[in-house]
Amino acid sequence: MNIIELIQEQVVDCLSSQFDHKAKNADILVNVTSKTFEGDYTVVLFPFVKALRQNPQTLGDAIGKTLVEGGDTFTGYNIIKGFLNLEISASAWRKELANLFENKDTLGKIENAGVKTLVEFSSPNTNKPLHLGHIRNILLGWSCSQILKEVGQEVINTQIVNDRGIAVCKSMMAWKKTGNGQTPEQAGKKGDHFVGDFYVAYDQLLKAEYAEWQTTIKAEEVYNTHKKDDQTKEDFFKSYKNRYFNSYSSLGEETKEMLLKWEDNDPETKNLWKTMNGWVYDGFEETYKSLKVTFDQLYYESDTYLLGKDIIEQQLAAGKFYKEDDGSIWVDLTDRGLDKKILLRSDGTSVYMTQDIGTAKQRYDDHGMNSMVYVVGNEQDYHFKALFETLKLIEEPYSDALFHLSYGMVDLPTGKMKSREGTVVDADDLVAEVISEARSSAQENGNLESVDEVEREDIYSKIGLGALKYFIIKVHPKKRMTFDPKQSVDMQGQTGPYIQNAYVRIKSILRKNEDALAANMDAYDKIENAEKALLIDLLQFPSTLQEAAKQFDPSAIANYSFNLAKDFHRFYHEVRILNASDEAKAFRLTLIETVATILERSMRLLGIEMPSRM
RNA sequence: GGUCUCGUAGCUCAACUGGAUAGAGCAGCUGCCUUCUAAGCAGCAGGUUUCAGGUUCGAGUCCUGACGGGAUCACCA
Known part of the structure; x- marks a missing residue:
């Protein structure tokens, strides 16, 4: 149980014993205390003020007092308006840290969620090379797949390759x-x-x-x-x-x-x-390969374009679909808030829907998945609504867990990408460019002169790709985004390399620490704000991960990583680590090693690798 | 025109199921490298969250309506 759950539970107990009010843990809203006030975590009292007919001050006092006196987790509280601000004791923080460190590799992970998910992404046409639009698609798909795996799903990465026509x-x-x-x-x-x-x-x-x-x-x-x-x-x-x-x-x-x-x-x-x-x-x-993504099984339209017809006929016979006089077959989705959609032309040939229904069925036969995610641009929103409703209508076993990861178009600062006007940004060119930018940037600051050639190139590639991938994935998927090539190779501020740099700094310190974590941190009882900030961030990782998985939203992880890296950089600047007192050193080394692991894990979920130096 | 979607600082983006005085980065200006990696840190400046109503203890967030951008409304994919 982490600190937030502990607060929730104690507040619930208190409400029950002192006010005879029954609440669930989830009813207790616990926030991180705003910087402008004293305290670490804040309980929002408003919801109970009304129900209990208590004024916030008495209610807060009652809860605050109980929590402070009830153990050694809380050292104090204050109430401002309807907010109860709690101060956490050093020993409780140490306990949290010990626990985080112990579980850093599995924090937020779920062992086996019992769900098998198929994620479809990339899905290019075979008549031209991949471009920037595909890159957004690929990064979203890959990241989504990694996130779902992290929360215990079995994931199969796939495509439908448009190889004919x-x-x-x-x-x-x-x-x-x-x-x-x-x-x-x-x-x-x-x-x-x-x-x-x-x-x-x-x-x-x-x-x-x-x-x-x-x-x-x-x-x-x-x-x-x-x-x-x-x-x-x-x-x-x-x-x-x-x-x-x-x-x-x-x-x-x-x-x-x-x-x-x-x-x-x-x-x-x-x-x-x-x-x-x-x-x-x-x-x-x-x-x-250059983007470091892989697929488990590809489906080709040349194999699937004729699929689906038999299902349509079958369901027609079952009365789920209907036939027009001209022989075309339709599904009526009007009672589901949609339209009527054609499923088979009057000449008996298939349309997009036919294939997609057939392919879904084929995939189920192949893999028996119970969930599917389609990473496809938002111009197909309506199509997927119709497809999903149709699959529900015919009661396909996986049909209650379908998700269209719909993403917005990528614009250039000059406007839309248009192949006819030659303004399309080629994927290979882009990758090469960001890596070369990382190279010249690294050569400028000269930190890698002692590193051998092969490893150096590997680092350039990690940094360049880190910049590119982070730049794209930090934006919420459903938002249309502007891709400014100049900004995408930026390595300062809210960027991939900034986060990588936090990791590299930690690794560098850990390398220099000879006697490992021998000392004991139990005597460390004056915890700095910069340290608390990191602990609070780390404690948020599991819920961020859950949320990202639930919403199919990699940008949540991207923003989280930046926050953590930012708090680390500040911490790094404010406190000394290697030449601090033994107990402080022990505490801080434990802390930064945990931070490094969570940074590395977060970035891996985005498809970004960490260099160990840069 | 119907439906869907987005609108937050000059620019690019945040803001957990509605919570305190809306946050970052870039660009601009000012400081900080004899101290664990300056791809860093600190500071200044930048806002009527498109607009108008409504719901409530509380709205960037929910509802209604405007305005603006985008998508989609094929027996195309």
């Missing part, structure tokens, strides 16, 4: 036409970038073809019949591009044929597809 065929078509049989290796490019370049090339080809077509008589005719009011030719053709692609483009025609061939299992098409996707996967693999 017209977009993929575009890259293939462009490669066929302009690639001259080249491979990424020959071109000296990473596979995903190599293929992505053909996707761009395809757009160029199409543009050229379109421009030429615009000079034809047919185009003139189309313009005259379809233009709106006084729309200029330029404006008209700009907005007509999609229609052109579908109706007139020979390149478009050829590409669509390719898609049909693919669906028909044409060997040549399938081979090319396999080869090019293979290149892309090699590239992705490298990016994931």
Whole structure:
């Protein structure tokens, strides 16, 4: 039992014995005392003032007196307005510290929650390399997965790889036409970038073809019949591009044929597809590796895009879905506050929903999970609402524990990222840049000159990635965020490296302490405010972790880590450790070692590694 | 237009289920390296929490309504 629970319990007892009022522990709101008042923890009395018809002063006095006299945990109290501020004794703090230190590796952990969760994240298309948007997705997914594991869930990291469709065929078509049989290796490019370049090339080809077509008589005719009011030719053709692609483009025609061939299992098409996707996967693999994330099992749309139809038919027969006159199948979610959604087209082919229902079922067959988290941008909020309600409607066994970890778009200071305008921030470039920034920053302060080359590079990478990852993950997932490249490589203030630096400072002290924790801290009875602040932080770790897991919110951990690091830096500046009195030294070494462990654990939950020096 | 979502310092972000005088960082200014790593610390300055009502002992937080940004409303994914 930690100090907060102890306060709650004693207050409950007191209310019961002295006022005959029954309350639960959770009813007692215990806060950290605001800096402007005396005390360590504060009990909020207002809720009981009314119920007990006592004024805050008498009520607070009664409770405060009982707590102080009832043992050696509390040394004093004061009441201001409806707040009862309690002062904790040095011996109680020492006890808390001893306990924290003892359990530092497992604090907040749950052994086995009996829950198996599948976390889906990243899920890219295979026609272009990963970019900044994917990075936010990947970091959220990875961190969420780590957090759920920490609270005792069995977690499976997965993706649904979008490896088929017209977009993929575009890259293939462009490669066929302009690639001259080249491979990424020959071109000296990473596979995903190599293929992505053909996707761009395809757009160029199409543009050229379109421009030429615009000079034809047919185009003139189309313009005259379809233009709106006084729309200029330029404006008209700009907005007509999609229609052109579908109706007139020979390149478009050829590409669509390719898609049909693919669906028909044409060997040549399938081979090319396999080869090019293979290149892309090699590239992705490298990016994931550089971000230090791994997956347990991948699902590919080429395998799952036909799934789901039988479930739809089955549930149609069971009366959960209904059929329109034209043969299309729908689910009616209007009594659940949503709309009617189509599940199967009139021609019997599937839509997004069909696949997602099928894939969920497939995953259940494979893993028997009882919970699923989908990390997908907030533009799909409605889709997931509908999907989850549908899965509930057909009573899938995992359907009461589905969560869409919906996150906001990443903007640049210049505005939205747009692939057409070339303002997309490439994932690999970004990683390389933050690491190189960390390198030059480290070389400037010269702390690593005695470290060998290999380890040095490893440290640069940890710091650079720490900066990048922290910058992104500190923002609450559902908020749209601005990504300023300049700020993302910042290593001062509220950043990953600032937190890493706190850890490094502790490690450095611990290295210098020869005689370990031999001394006894029992005689240490004048606990500094800076020390209390750290203890209070440490005691908050379990509830922060629970909250982060419950809300699927890594930013809670990020903010917690910063707070802890900040309080450590202040502590570090205010008190001496190695040349303090024996008992103070023992207390402080115990304290900082615990802080180091919790910092390291917190950051690991965010996918950030700690260097031991920097 | 319907639905969802966000709006906090010049900028980027916090604020546990409603709790005391709304906090950090960056940018700006001032100090601190013969003392355990200055990627640090301390200080100054910066706010009508978009606005208007309501609920209550108490509202950045909950409710209603405006205003502003974004998303979504396909037999696309």
